[in-house]
Amino acid sequence: MTHYIPGFGNHVSTEAVPGALPIGRNSPQRPPFGLYAEQLSGTAFTAARHENRRSWLYRMRPTAEHPPFVRYEAAKRFAPGTIDEPLSPNRLRWDPIADTAPGTDLIDGMTTMLANRDPADLEGVALHLYAANRDMIDRVFFDADGELLFVPQEGRLELLTELGRIQIAPGQIALIPRGIRFRALLPDGAARGYVCENHGSLFRLPDLGPIGANGLANPRDFETPIAWFEDRDEPCEVIQKFMGTLWTTTLDHSPLDVVAWHGNLAPWRYDLARFNTIGSISFDHPDPSIFTLLTSPSDVPGRANADFVVFPPRWMVAEDTFRPPWFHRNVMSEAMGIITGAYDAKAEGFQPGGLSLHNLMAGHGPDLASWQGASAAALKPHKIDGTMAFMLESCWPYKPTRFALDCAQLDYDDVWSDFPKANLPG
Structure with missing residues (x-):
């Protein structure tokens, strides 16, 4: 059974073997049981105390012990680089990707x-x-480029990490910090979903401002695993993503050998059903920022490197209000996915497992059918139910990969065709 410790960014101390965690010193001359003390830093050493994220790991072998890495070529569509030609301003949307070949693990x-x-x-x-249908066997992965936010859409994932085990199902998310090694198992035999990779400042909970002390995502609902380790002396491939490219080497043991750890940099999981949605109870649809679950600030105050935003089941009660998201153009760029159900601003064509992109200043909003329905609806209290969508919003415009550009829906612009012209008096 997997156990968890609640709290976002809290200092955690946990050991899989009693007595493995040093007391009073981070790096004693002789750590218990001959373990090796290793610090994993997710921020610069000199980051302010309230932003400093690091953990001390006590492991069976140091991670410095490995042969040179060489290029990993098997994953043809993972980290291939983006298009080189000028980026068009066109809106883009994709169907779910086709099933992969049998025997494909999470990385491939x-x-x-x-x-x-x-x-x-x-x-x-x-x-x-x-889209995977095979457990990762005798191999692990880590991302030197950024932290990874897993958003399952179909099938469970079990992530065996250096700092513990995490299992997530659709409707839950999990974050693996930059540099943490992990192996992915598929309890249901197959799994599909999204991964949001953040190269910038670490995801954190947004400030609540006038909302006050409570609302949106609460720190107590984030769960961190307790210590767990593998003691396996057999070959294990280590794949890493570094500077946008995949690299591989092979060890003679499993690197998931952290017996104890303490700190505030750790994997976590979160149940999206615990997000406390805030909305209007008078009039007007609020800005989508009110749905922000996690934020990664940029160097410009108020402009996020990335916001992870969720659109869960919620009540709509505003009076004399067009209730779906209104038409808008935005300096931020919006990549959006859907986990289950339908999105309230799109009638069809946007499927669970699919994706859409509206880059900066691209006009977008409800399609014709959604606009007609919302404009004519009787404004009674109404619950949007059976749905969960998310948006990864960024101040930097997105570029698609060649694969993505070649498989985008060709008729996406048509959803905004045939809107009637306003009927002015006279």
Whole structure:
């Protein structure tokens, strides 16, 4: 059974073997049982105390012990780079990707769709889709470019990480910090979903401002795993993503050998049903920022490197109000996915497992059918139910990969065709 410790960014101490965690010193001369003390830093050493994220790991072998890495070529659609030609301003949308070949694990089943900025800039995000039907066997992965936010759409994932085990199902999310090694198992035999990769400042909970102390995502609902380890002396492939490219080496043991750890940099999971949605109880649809679950700030105050925004079941009660998201153009760029159900601003064509992109200043909003329905609806209290969508919004425009550009829906612009002209008096 997997156990968890609640709290977002809290300092956690946990050990899989009693006595493995040093007391009073981070790096004693002789750690218990001959373990190796290793610090994993998710921020610069000199980051302010309230932003400093790091954990001390006590492991069976140091991670410095490995042969050279060489290019990994098997994952053809994971981290291939984006298009080189000028980026068009066109809106884009995609159907769910086709099923992958039998025997495809999470890494080989990853497809990069969108990205912005060079990972070396320590800014920007990327959005990947995954479709896998095989456990990761005798191999682990880690991302040196950024932290990974897993958003399952179909089938469960069990993530065996250096710091513990996490299982998530559709309707839950999990974050693996930059550099943490993990293996993915598929309890249901197959799984599909999204991965949001953040190269910038670490995801955190947004400030609540006038909302006050409570609302949106609460820190107590984030769950961190307790210590767990593998003691396996047999070959294990290690694949890493570094500067936008995949690399591989092979160890003679499993690197998931952290016996104890303490700190505030750790994997976590979160149940999206616990998000406390805030909305209007008078008039007007609020800005989508009110649905922000996580944020990664940029160097410009108020302009996010990335916001992870969710659109869960919720009540709509506003008076004399067009209730779906209104037509808008935005300096932020919006990549959107849907986990289950339908999105209230699109009547069809946007399926669970699919994706859409509206880059900066691209006009978008409800399609014709959704506008007609919302404009004519009787404004009674109404619950949007059976749905869960998300948006990865960024201040940097997204570029698609060649694969993504070649498989985009060709008729997406048609959803905004045939709107009637306003009827002015006289």
